Amino acid sequence: MNPTAAIHVAKKQLGLDEDTYRDLLGRVTGKRSAKDMSHAERQAVLDEMRRHGFKAGSNGSRKRLEGRFAKKLQALWIAGWNLGVVRDRDDAALIAFVRRQTHIDHVRFLVDAAEARKAVEAIKAWLAREAGVDWGEGTDKPAWLREPGAQIAMAQWTILANAGVVDRSFYAFRAFVEERAFRPLGQMKAGEWRGIMNTLGERVRKVR
Template identity: 40%
Template structure:
């Protein structure tokens, strides 16, 4: 069996939906498609998937969603320069402090999940000074209530302060990176890629500022 075939088999065994699967891949390799992985990255990702699929029989689909949400939020915090270490070990340390659990795969209980997820949101809002992050407001267009869009626009505002923008304005940047004329047409996976790219730029520029 090829590495690509093994990845897709393990994805199914781990009961990962497409978004969770691609978010996990991005966290581990920085890429969102198995076709783009190098042979070494594929082997690394197979090891990660093996770890997840080994517990798939006893882990509910809902608990998997808690884990994926925590991971996505942790990466957002990293891109916002609030979380300083993107690693699993750093995320597990935070989870341990919040819930007493040693690993996010043990995140079965909704109360535990809320302690970790909401605690991380509060930390990010406080550190960035942006109380609107990860919140929804009735009456606003759906795009403005999308946390991915919120993260991208916040990072952009920070780059404005540093006078280190990668394009004339955000609209030009979004169109150049995604090929979409309207932000409403940008796919969820593309927002993650935008978040990662701008986050890397913010970290680099922040160090030089």
């Protein structure tokens, strides 16, 4: 794969929106378009994207399940994998879980919001109970910590701290995120937590 194509695969894999993607290019090379870069500049961009979690050889994203509520369910299932709670990340395991909760054979047949809520809330309750995820959205929390990705990352950090792998302090967590993020903690966008969760997930699965 040529570097330009690899950059676009990495953009998709990391879940970068257009503004964040352009900001990254500009920060690394001073240019906001990959087509204007030299080969060395494109390689520098790829190196930066790898540092933030891009895995070469991936097709850029996990195949999406069909269905009105499939995207949310799949995201929660992968969050469970990254928290060391879900042992089988395959979609077949998610489908089986949804079947047990709703008695509906496949997520593509899950069209009723009330039925979908049963499965969503069951996964969230599982992750809260087994991994300590705090799903609260109260105004006492900073805005960034009301994002599900941030809530999952905080739970991952606590798991690692309890295992003696990382410093428990908030300052250590913030430093970790900001070293790998494309912007300060308070300016993180929802999609940008994906790379953080995946990076922490590799470490969490080793200790759980």
